Amino acid sequence: MAESTTEAAPVVTAAILVIGDEILSGRTKDKNIGYIAEYCTxxxxxxxEVRIVPDIEEEIVAAVNALxxxxxxxxxxxxxxxTHDDITADSMAKAFGVTIDYDPRAVAILSAHYEPGQLNEARMRMTRIPAGADLILNSVSKAPGFTIGNVHVMAGVPSIMQAMFDEVAAKIPTGAKMLSRTVPVGMGEGRIAKKLGEIQLDYPDVSIGSxxxxxxGSFATDIVLRSRDAERLDQAARDVEAMVAAMMQATS
Amino acid sequence: MAESTTEAAPVVTAAILVIGDEILSGRTKDKNIGYIAEYCTxxxxxxxEVRIVPDIEEEIVAAVNALxxxxxxxxxxxxxxxTHDDITADSMAKAFGVTIDYDPRAVAILSAHYEPGQLNEARMRMTRIPAGADLILNSVSKAPGFTIGNVHVMAGVPSIMQAMFDEVAAKIPTGAKMLSRTVPVGMGEGRIAKKLGEIQLDYPDVSIGSxxxxxxGSFATDIVLRSRDAERLDQAARDVEAMVAAMMQATS
Incomplete structure (x- = not known):
């Protein structure tokens, strides 16, 4: 029998770091975490892991260095x-212990984008890039993000972030894709929990979530099975479906 | 002149810890962070700070102990x-170094709620509460959350979490309320950034976000001013409005 292919492609891990007082105050509801998470899957x-931190340099530095x-x-x-509250680029330079300055590549992009005289001091701030970083281009606002080491620094406005993430995703090596199956169950999870736990024990290589x-107005449950091994995932999903059918039968 | 009243009520700080693989995979889009954040404001x-961690005991323990x-x-x-993937209660007991067992108060609640014979082994799992914790009641599902030390442990289903959060919010001492004003600006922030930064320097006690x-299809900006001092907030907002009016005048 063929060996599992899950070892062929290594698992690639990542964290999301959301920076901004407006998310922590609840004024702005984050839309980037769910987008990036689903994209990455x-x-x-x-x-x-995900962290949301305020616009405070030491908090950003501590979080990015931990992650x-x-x-x-x-x-x-x-x-x-x-604006004055945009301190991510400087914080990243500090976290990596590198200098930060106006980046000629970024200056060229914004010089071409703005009308003469419009690239003012504030907009020039957006061309400050830590030394050694690669730019992340975006077609929406033109102002670039950047990749320094393994950290990809993007805008917060969703449409811009999404354009940047396409650039990032095209460049990073990705891993074995996580596959998933959802089994919808028309009853609360308390009824199926015990048998579901038994199935989980049979499939340590399949993550079974409830x-x-x-x-x-009544409870329903989605059983979500996830694995990088398509065959094992199919087997586990069949076992869950059979269990649910038996429970429905018993209670009808 | 009356002294500022901001020192009368101390600032109360908090973090949110979201636990669940389904959020990290992007399958479920979190709705609790924004709700709690806005409520708290x-x-x-x-x-x-906010962290999202997977259903892994050591990750939950490390995060709750850090926060x-x-x-x-x-x-x-x-x-x-x-279900078997619900490991928050045990993880909290571990984080606090206390035992966990079936809690008579929780057992009484669920015994009253379920029909005879329906309070099975799996549902009884929901009555496992760390020693020394207080219950957080909820009218939606009946199964309680709990408060241990300064950690308030709630369900993930938004309707249940919201019912629990009402209970929690009624019990914790709250601080001086953060006040805010929003000044909408019909142009990109690059045009107003410099003068906005100067206003920020004049008001170190007002947080000005852009x-x-x-x-x-074009850029607009919300300037959000936040302070616990109503008078200073008013002054700063007036300065921002005057600056924006002058900029609009200059460009019209």
């Missing part, structure tokens, strides 16, 4: 605009 | 249901 990158040593990649969003939800 | 609690020593409160969501957004 589809391309075979495992998001293992970048622990995961293959860090995706940051927010704080790279032209997600309750309210549906028209 | 309204009652005078400052959310200073609970640093902030006045920690609000956790997720992982307190009846939030760009796309509006019908």
């Amino acid at each position: 589809n391309i075979g990158v495992d998001i293992r 970048r040593v622990r995961y293959d990649h860090v995706f940051s969003t927010g704080g790279i605009g032209p 997600y309750p939800k309210m549906l028209d | 309204n009652i005078g609690v400052d959310i200073r 609970r020593v640093r902030y006045d409160h920690v609000f956790s969501t997720g992982g307190i249901g009846p 939030y760009p957004k796309m509006l019908d």
Whole structure:
């Protein structure tokens, strides 16, 4: 029998770092975490942790340094605009212990974009890039993000972030894709929990999650199975479906 | 002149800890962070940090222990249901170094709620509460959350979490309420950034944030001013409005 192919492509891990007082105050509802998380699942990158921190340099530095040593990649969003509260680029330079200055490549991009006289001091702030970083281009606002080491620094505005993430995703090596199956169950998870736990013990290589939800005022459950091994995933999903069918039978 | 009243009520800080693989995979889009953050702003609690971690005991323990020593409160969501992947209660007991067992108060609640014979082994898992914790009641699912030390452990399903958060918010002391004003600006932030930074220097006690957004394909900006001092907030907002009016005048 053929060996499992899951070892062929290594697992690629990542964290998301959201930077911004407006998210912590609840004024702006983050839309980037869910977008990046779903995107990463589809391309075979495992998001293992997310942090949201305020616009305070020492907090940004501490978070990015904790995350970048622990995961293959860090995706940051927010704080790279032209105003005084945009301190992400300087914070990243500090975290990596490098200098930061006006980047000729970034200056060229914004010089071409703005009308003569419009590239003022504030907008020039957006061309400050830590030494050694590569630019992340974006077609929406033109002002670039950057990749320094394994940290990919992107804008917070979703449309811009999404354009930047396409650039980032095209460049990073991705891992074995996580496959998933969802088994919808028309009852609360308390009824199936015990047998589901037994199936989980049979499949240590398949992650089986149980997600309750309210549906028209009563509980329903989605059983989500995830694995990088398609065959084992199929087997486990069949076992769960059979278990659910038996439970429905028993209670009908 | 009356002294500022901001010292009368101390600042109350908090962090949010979201627990769940389904958020990190992007399958479920979190709705609790924005809800709790906005709620806290309204009652005078400052959310200073958010973390999202997977359903892995050591990750939960590490995160809650890092957050609970640093902030006045920690609000956790997720992982307190009846299935094998619901490991939050056990992880909290471990983080606090206390035992965990079936809690007579929780057993009484669920015994009253379920039909005879329906309170099975899996549902009984939801009555496991760390020693010394207080229950957080909820009218939606009945299964309680709990408060241990300064950590408030709630469900992940938004309707249940929201019911629990009402209970929590009613019990914790809150601080001086953060007040805010928004000044909408019909142009990109690059045009106003320099003068806005100068106003920020005049008001170290007012946090001035600049939030760009796309509006019908062009950039617009919301200037958000936040302070616990109503008078200073008013002054700063007037200065920003005057600056914006002058800029609009200059460019019209």
